[in-house]
Amino acid sequence: MPSEPPAPAAPAVHPTRRSLVIVGAGPRGTGLIERIAANAPELYAGSGLDIHLVDPYPPGAGRIWRAAQSPLLWMNSHAEDVTMFTDDTVRMDGPVRPGPTLHEWAGLAGRTFADRQFQGSYLRWVHEQAVAALPPSIAVRHHPCRALRVSGSREGRQQVWLEGRARPLPADLVVLALGHLDAELDDEQRALAAHAREHGLVHLPPDFTADSDLSALRPGEPVLVRGFGLAFVDLTVLLTEGRGGRYDGDGTYLASGREPVLYVGSRRGVPYHAKIGYDWTGERPPLPRFLGPAEIDGLLARPGGVDFRRDVWPLVEKELGFAHYHRLFTAHAERTAMAWTDFEEKYAAASGGVEREALVASAVPDPRDWLQLGALDRPLTGVTYQSFEEFQEGLRGYVEDDLSRRHDADHSSDLAVFLGLLSVYGQLIRLGGIGSWWHGFFSYLASGPPGPRLRQLLALSRAGVVKFVGADMAVRAEDGVFRASSATVPGFFVEARALVEARLPAPTVRRALDPLVRELHADGAGETPDGLLRVDRADGRVLDRAGRPHPRRFALGPHTDARTPGAFTRPRTGGPAFRQNDATARAALVFLRDLGTDAVG
Template identity: 80%
Template sequence: MRASLVIVGAGPRGTGVVERIAANAPELYAGPGLDIHLVDPHPPGAGRVWRTAQSPLLWMNSHAEDVTMFTDETVTMAGPVRPGPTLHQWAGVDGRTFTDRRLQGAYLSWVHQEAVAALPPGVRVHHHPQRALRVRGPREGRQQVWLEGRPRPLLADLVILTLGHLDAELDDEQRALASYARDHGLVHIPPEFTADTDLGALAPGEPVVVRGFGLAFIDLMVLLTEGRGGRYDGDTYVPSGREPVLYVGSRRGVPYHSKIGYDFTGERPPLPRFLGPAEVDALLARPGGFDFRRDVWPLVEKELGFAHYHRLFTAHPGRTALDWAEFEKRYAAGDPEQVAALVAEAVPDPADRLDLAVLDRPLTGVRYPSHEEFQQALRTYVERDLVRRHDPAHSPDLAVFLALLSVYGQLVRLGDIGPWWHGFFSYLASGPPGPRLRQLGALSRAGVVRFVGADLAVTAEDGVFRASSPTVPGWSVETRALVEARLPHPTVERARDTLLRELHADGAAATPDGLLAVDPDDGRVLDRAGRPHPRRFALGPHTDGRGAGAFTRPRTGGPAFRQNDATARAVLLFLRTLAERAAA
């Protein structure tokens, strides 16, 4: 009998698993045939997020040269390396280009086709353009995967969930805001994917409160300006007259940092240094577990600081006052107070010192006497960030970026460490293209975007939404529309995906943060007793093994590639054992 594998989710993560199955099958599987069923209502490869049927105004937030779906020798894995082109090599575009998402979707579709073509003879792939509703079946027997509109389930020896980013039911706050909006004839747009949002209810000239200053805001900004016929004349925005006025704020009150606009040259910091496999092993072995802030963050902070100062001392020695060897020795041995004193001694200019607290919350304690003065101040902040992120004289910033990637790859092994780290990583390392922030400045000068400030407070009272911030004491704005510019939080309890909710109801464990708990070694779904399910796997942002993305920069050891390889090998070994038993 032919073996059967069902992969729910045929986007880049599902494609990555197929690629790893193709790479590992010659070594691990020579069974009587295998049917791989891909279940996804969206096109295989691109999936929902990267589908080609979306606005060409929406860009990737990575350079084309920094996007690959192929492994290289920096990936720590048991399977073979199968190199392939980056996005820019495949598309023949400038590597420094921020391509639109439709081109990325075409690249992913090609990668999917190549992965399928590389599968051994006897392995067939079937795409089912439907939603998977639930998975049932005994731990020791075939699984049943029920699809929308299909009277009989798919039978599977194994199931892999690569669901990607998910929609979520509203939490208590969002339900209250939605109810208030209905009762008072207001507009409330909850956290969701901006490319899928109906923005028609946001009227021209209408003030709109936008809560969130990350990448979802950038998409919203683009669709409500250029998407409504506006255009840029150099650094000046020429409105179409159809734009609303966006009053934007967030916890930090500032946009994510611009992508860095230069290449690394010279000696790279030797990473990992203070947070590597040995330190992660020690954290996982703690009898009472670990606390992120107490036990993990000091290691992260020291790792990022090491990368920053290594680059400063090796590439810009004229801005330092000690020999690197002496600095490194004292830095490695020092506690936080000793390190602070060392940095003050060895780095004369405070602008060359790494202060993660100020980076994270630049408006903490900062107050402006008027709303207009804050507008100019934040425009200046964005302009300075753009200059700094495109000037190699500040190359320690790029070293910190590389350290963030290294740290992320290590922290994946710790499971659910809460949402703060992921937000901090995205804020520093996964911000918008520089041109988008230049556009933000132009929109601010044109009055289309207005900055509210940090610790944004939104209230629903007197028939309107009211937004304020301590950044400008005493100032507030009243609007009849509120947009939550952020992605939904992918918890198993609130996921709109019935498959995930039913899996949880059927005994799958969830972390305190609401993520699906999986075995860090191979992605098997864990039950509430901590037992790995022998026939169910899960990879991606809905799990506590979530990484920085399904694709990554070349030569950075992409954690997702490592996870895909481990899962693919576990799947093939399981299927080989089944085949051997059947033949015995």
């Protein structure tokens, strides 16, 4: 694999050259440079361009995929499902520049879950290739520090102020590719933190798990963990294998004696669904079918705005149901009682959920083959157990069933729903501001942990290292401890002197710890009700509170209301992030090309 070359000599900032500052040198910043390189031959023949990358972490890998983290932490996707390169399924104006997936580049088996350090090597290589593909007149310099604020009028050059630098970087354009943001504590977290300080407890607020100091979580002591997603998976790895535990060949966990006892719960009370463990074969569902560009156009044209639950969710339900039943009827016809053509016609004509449910009941005999999104989302709703021990056994059975189903091609309609989720997310990006619930629902169904991680969870449960609390886990700070309970096991509660919030901070503009984002908000940048930075979905320009796009400021990534499904793109799935990167790169190049000479000085 190629090694990282020494950093190029820093180009001088010359008054006749344009200047583009990209804040954030991780995968999104790299993807933007790749699109600049692809589009520059067509759009930019200027007198030169300096691209300044501002990030304290290494270009390409950034913070999340940096080399300086535990090799025990894995990618959450198969190596064959990770690419940084466009293909002909991406609807964009710029040229396709194909390249290798992670597994092709590294020679890994396609279904390998590579560790994050290894992924960082791939990202550094992609960054090198993107920079090398730039025209000779475009130079790149990395500034290994933080950007503190952006100043400047809408009409003139911007100034990007850097940590430890007295003078700002001049910028004709600024692009924020910041990734996940750290956030100040909300009211609940502040109260929990104050209780911990007062009583000498341990409280770890939402954070990127690899950055958390876990040393205060002592061996053998109970620790409450709120969150059952990917941050929880990382936490268990670092507190078990990371402390010397290991798994033997029959799936038994052999403790080191240095592990705490983790009591985990969440809103759903169950882990995210495992990654699907088989390949697609046969005909794909023709998506989009009921939620495509025309439907989004109609929603955008509605006077008075769009309500997600009322206006959007019914279309999502119908689209995901179509993907599910298309696969069931075409690949598992023996489990249906109607011809697909008849079912499809009736399904398309059905005016609401009740009518569709009646159709499904008449055409699909076994309820286990029905798509019931509500039950998928909240599997413990209305479910109670008589004892804590009974619930442990019950949830282990739930996880075992999930693992079995997600690795059984007889249930390949689940994979069709996954494809439907990708299609839906790609369309919903155009709406913007659709709320955090949808992103969480998508992640729960489509972005869960590798199957081996859930098998390890079962082993940890049997070993008594992980214990399950239940759904709607309530945490109270009282009597000098943290106390957790759940209606899943009536009457049960557990006390602990440590509480870990196993999730990333909510990407809110108002509470962001990043001073640049806070300054943008103070300067009038718009935000959604959920606190995301509002951007023009055509090209990523930052919108002010009146909805006006800033001509010289762009933003891409999970802190915006044009957030995409995940950090990386699955090959041949349309790549919404690629589409956004391309649109932003082209808009930036055209703006820089067309700048008058009087705007450069």
